[in-house]
Amino acid sequence: MIIKVISIIVLPLIALIIGFFFLGLSRKVIARIHRRYGPPISQPLIDVIKLINQESISHGKLFDMGVILSLAGSVILVLFIPFGGIAPLATSGDLLVIIYLMLLAPLGVALSGGEAANPNVSIGISRKMMLALGYEVPFLFSLLAVMTWYKTTSLVEVVKAQQSFLWAIFYLPLPAVAYFMILPAMLGIRPFDIVSAPQEIASGTAVEYGGRYLALTTIQHAFHIFIDIALFVNLFLGGGNLLTFFVKMLVVFLLGLFINAVFPRLRIDQAIKYCWKWPAILALVGLIIARII
Amino acid sequence: MKEKSKVNGKPSLLGPFKAIKYLFKKPVTLRYPFELKEPSLRCRGFHLNDWDKCTGCGNCADICPNEAVTMVEIPEIEAKPGEKNERPQIDYGRCCFCGLCVDICPPGSLRLSRDYFHIHFKTSTFNLLAKDEKIDKEHFLPADKYSVFKASLAHRKKDNEGFSSELKYSLFEPKRVSMPQVKPEERKLSFVEQVLGYSKEEAKQEASRCLECKLCEDACPAHLKISDYVRAIYEDKPDESLRKIFEDNPIPAICGRICMAHCEDACSLGKRGEPVAVRWLKRYASDMIEDYKKTLRLKPAKSIDKKVAVIGAGPGGLSVAYFLRLKGYTVTVFDSLPGGGGMMRIGPPPYRLPIESIDKDVSHIASLGVKFRFNTTVGKDILFEDIYKNYDAIHLGIGMTVSHSTRVKNSEKAYLALQFLQENKIGKKVKVGKEIIVIGGGNVAIDVAREALRLQHIQYPEEKVITKTVSLEDWDIMPATKEEIEDAKAEGIQFNPGWGPKEIKIEDSKVKGLLCIKVKSVFDEQRRFRPTFYEEKEMFLKGDMVIEAIGQGPNFSFIPKELFKKLEFTPRRKIKVTEFGQTSIPKVFAGGDIVNLNLDAITAIADAKRAAEGIDLYLKGN
Amino acid sequence: MRELELYFGPQHLGMVGNFSITLKVEGDQILEAHANPGWLHRGFEKLMEYRTWIQNFPLVCRINVIEPDSMEMVYAMAVEKLAKIEVPERANYIRAIVLELSRLASHLFGCWAYANMLGFDTVAQWAMYHRDLILDLFEQLTGARVYHIYICPGGVRRDLPEGFKEKALNTLHTIGGCIPDYDATFFNNRLFYERAKGIGKITREEAKELGVTGQILRATGINFDIRKVEPYAVYDKVDFEIPTREDGDAYSRVWIIRDEMIQSVHTIMQCLEKIPEGEVYKRVPNPFKWNIPKGETYVRVESSRGELGLYMVSNGKDKPYRVHFRTPSYPHGLLVLEKLLKNASIADVGNIMISLYVTAPEIDR
Amino acid sequence: MNKLKKELKSSFKGIRTGILEDNRLAVSAPKDAVLPILSFLKNKGYEHLSLISCVDWIEEKELELVYVITSYLQKNDEYADNERLHILLKTRISRENPEFKTLVPIFKNAEPYERELHELFGINFEGNKRLTPLLLERAYKIPPFRKDFNTREYVKEKFDKISFVEEKKNERA
């Protein structure tokens, strides 16, 4: 029992550290592709410390509630995803719960966005919803493919099933590729970072966030990165113990980063068309194959 | 690398991943505070100014499009006549680092350095009095003590000169418009005027060179309005430029030819290039207009019944007469020579100052109503006492008329310079020998030598003739102007500087030559004229004629004893005058060579101007 | 959907110069756009009437910050035409080199702006790095990075420093060498092709009607380039061709930029080979007393964005009487932009604007 | 070049033509002849209006409008000489109440130039629908680009009178 309580506390911290590490690493790697020395790895931490000390202008209660809600959603989500050995609440919840909790973060942002009377934010939120619509379809198909293949909805069984022999990626290559193709959309990085496009709509939903709100959103973004990649590793790469799990996450993250570095931003309609065209078909075919065999 | 531009391949999805190769290459960033970038040799940063070369002319302040440069008075620099003690101060809240001030700077003292960092939270620190590492030791640090982190206007790197001015690309024209002159071979044969004067375009071209920095006006003893009359010539309005000259100088034709041109020594263009030919432009202005009276139409003021006597019609006398006449006084001028001009009439030979130009100026002053009494030497034809009695004020402008003699053994055989010049110019020509030796190193000596050379060529057209000069002073301290010495050398006159006359050798009452001894030093430590010689080193110069031109002295013989006793003198044997030219005798004023030390025409005119003020005050005052 | 009033305002990440557009937006569709310049207006022509000819020379290159040299060139040519000054041959070659280098720099800046507006940082960083190499060349040649104040009436202010030729050649080789990288990652990028194809399409008649010059006109197929029509400096002695495209949309405009970069690298190399010896600066009369005879002239130069013209009137005094700059992005920023923005999507506002290379200081002067 | 000159002279009366340089033709025409000349030039192939400028001749109390017209390339490959020709069409209008007809029906791209001249010189072009302010932020009594608007006095009495917030009172000149 005590181990469960400790792991409930430890897992979010680990997720936070890994999230910040990934953020710092992403800025460093992208900088190296730009042929320059990027900022130190600990730069996101410095940014958060600075933002906490900055004066934050709030637009009323609902505005604050929205930000806290989205952060809370991400933290809970972290608890449901097994990270190597530690899986505090994973046994009680399963993939359906995760899908449901995935929606809390955009909801929180929408809530606070509505309060701030800035047109950019409303456009940002509409884009976020459309993008979510865009990548939910292939995401669900690939999850269904995994569930039907292993005939279970609980993540822990899926991970246990993969321990014994080959990982799921060799059985279900198509859903894995589909999931990987929409990973940038879920993370909100370059080809799909329409939501927070600084050039077009002045960093989208984060327009009104000053000091502490921005710190909370960065933390929420760090959690979000951890969640998506950990989910991918659990579903398709059968996360082993702590170290191998981290290495797999690192590899997946770096591959996603390369896509980010070399592609311009798509328009929202192109993004959705792209998400529905290739990844959706692959995931569907993978689902059918999983069904037949 | 130059494949054809039509490689418009189908845009691929996987192509861009080639960019990942840079992940493993060395980044190109220049990590600034730790790796420094070497600024280029022509970098345009903050200003450096070499204070000894800078003349404070203010051209950089005039050219600056943003009025960033202001001239600031610097008390500790002593203001010489040709240089102001102002230095440019640059306001970096206005400066656009264009470097125009560097290109216009005549002495080339203003330069831009290669450091350009100055960050401060107070805007008042953005003014910089441009200095150089020679003057400002503590702000300029050697390379090891200089650190980029503390970079500011007060913390700059030593010898860090960037954009500096080059004569080829300067905004001013360094070379002078060449004056058409008669060639040396031709001019030594006759007395034709050497300088032929500018044509209209040449004068406009030369006048366009003046940057109007007004340094020349401070240097000129008479403070002529030089930049105005040069601009008038540029806008080809010679009458307007003449009017500007006549405000300070009534005898432009004379001054245009023989002035010592202090202005050209002070001209800031002269520091690196050739100065603006101010004297020749004044001469051009006076030559262009034949009849001053018609163009200037100067009308004297309401006539006052006071009478003023002017003794000596030299430049000083003529100017006093002109100024007082304009103020309305009735002026009479006494001169022993047949015409006006005093020393100018007899001194400079015709190739430098022809008689017509003297008469042109004098006749204009006469036309204003000044009465001239020529051929009347005071003390002989008319006594000084009755002048003193029946004239309300007297101006002494008698100048130096007595030529000194070296009083060396049988020096009575030698000619004196002034007589020699006087006879040649207005009397009959003097019979000269084949080899002439001229003793002396000043302008008068050079005139005598060149005139003697011309006479030799006229009187012995084919034979070989030589003129030699012997002067105590060596090349560097020879008092004659550099220009004169060059012209004389071009005409073939031999110079023997640094030799003193010892004895004139005589054989059967004909001069055989001059025995000279080597000079050790000319001036003693208080710069007084006390020559010392090496007794043993001697040299014998063959020559059948000797002319002494070692300086002139005043002749006060015509003043009666009791008045002469009241006159006070300065230690250097000059008349002591107040700044209005009033001598110790209240009624008597004085000016010209007998008062000042420059011994040239323009200083005489300056004294005359002040004396005219003095006389006016004296007559109105009490 | 209710109608929104959106400000693509002066304060905007990635915008070149400060320029604001007020958009009437319905959902993601723009109904109507009004360009609102004037943020950078300094009244240049008024200031030039208060300064003498030489004092205007450092002022004139400040009009457009991205390509100051064509401004200096057009002012120098106008003054030389009015005052009938002949420029030595070597100065013409150096002027051509400086103009082509600044065209290369401004095209690279255009690439930075366009890639940055599309959120494509990798190419933006490379383009800026190569532009910085060119700025180092300029610093060697003229002493300053951005405002060179180098092409002055009467020639060029200083001669080439020694060792400039080798430095220039190896900078050009590095840039030339990177063009394949640009091709792979930027010009032939599928997503960029998606994003820029068919955006901001303008037909040949519309272009002619709106007084468009430069790449936008050449993108519609007319190869109108003032360097060929009215050769100035040494463009008649150097052979280079004018790239054109047919379909006049943003994608073809970018391709023209790419080809023009290669052409200007060629021209610089040819100029560096053929440069003769001799004088570089023919002395201009004294700056305080330089009265240019009465007259007027209209001179034009091909700047990196189109036809840059200067109408100058002098009335015999030492200051210009009236100066009027015809800047290339004046019609582009006001007419073409408003026309293209009608019923485009919000995401493409920046895309269209930067593909037209609208620079705000040129509009406001 | 002079072929065109003769044509212009024949078809319109009261215009004076002078050649500025090798390919610049200066034509000055009375006020009402401008629009017909422009449409005549347009269908002769000169359809690129590169600039409308205005010169304020303050001594003669007149504003002079200058239209610079040239042509695009007809055929792509060779550059016929008439492409290089520039026509500077000049007219004089009074300075007190400067009125002029708009050019938008003939040259669509004249609209921004007219807006700018309206704002900086005070000429109103009737028929131009969008004469709204373009560059300036506030209204000036005298339009700023006119010769009698002295910008240095304006700066002295407008900006230099505003005092600094505090401490830097003393040393700023």
Added chain:
Amino acid sequence: MDRGSIKKWLKAPGKMGQKYSFWVVYFCTGCGIIEIPPTITSRWDAERFGVIPVATPRQANLFLITGYVSVKTLRAIIRTYEQMPDPKYTVGFGSCPINGGMYWDSYNTIKHLDKYIPVDGWIAGCMPRPESIFIAVTHLWTMIDKGMATGYIKYREKYKNYRKNQEEALGKLEWPPLYPVGDKNE
């Protein structure tokens, strides 16, 4: 460059945080904007010191006023400056905001920027180079350490004078005063 010393982080995290992550509001007010891209891109790379351009004033804490300020832009500058959260620093770029620069006699540019908003640092140069911008960053570091970078506090205390100057230059301002200006008549 004391970014690494943990002791300083623990002692004053707020100061150290501000020092090593300047977020610059990307607003090109004048012609100085040409030197910002080279600074933030690969040749000079300001990101090494944590300097990143951000889109909205809400997130920024450093405001670079690059080059001359025309009257219309001043209105936008004041609004942007007032929207920025509190520990904010401004740096005046080039010679135009200091004393009018090249456009000292232009009717449409303001001459002394510090009459309208407080400025913590001025950089000399007509278009200061990227190196000067880095020196400005180090200058701001020392100012923050010494606690002298108090532009925003001065703005709050002396808001009445600033507001008066702004209204004198721009005429009626359409947004309400940021801090209570007290009644107009005293």
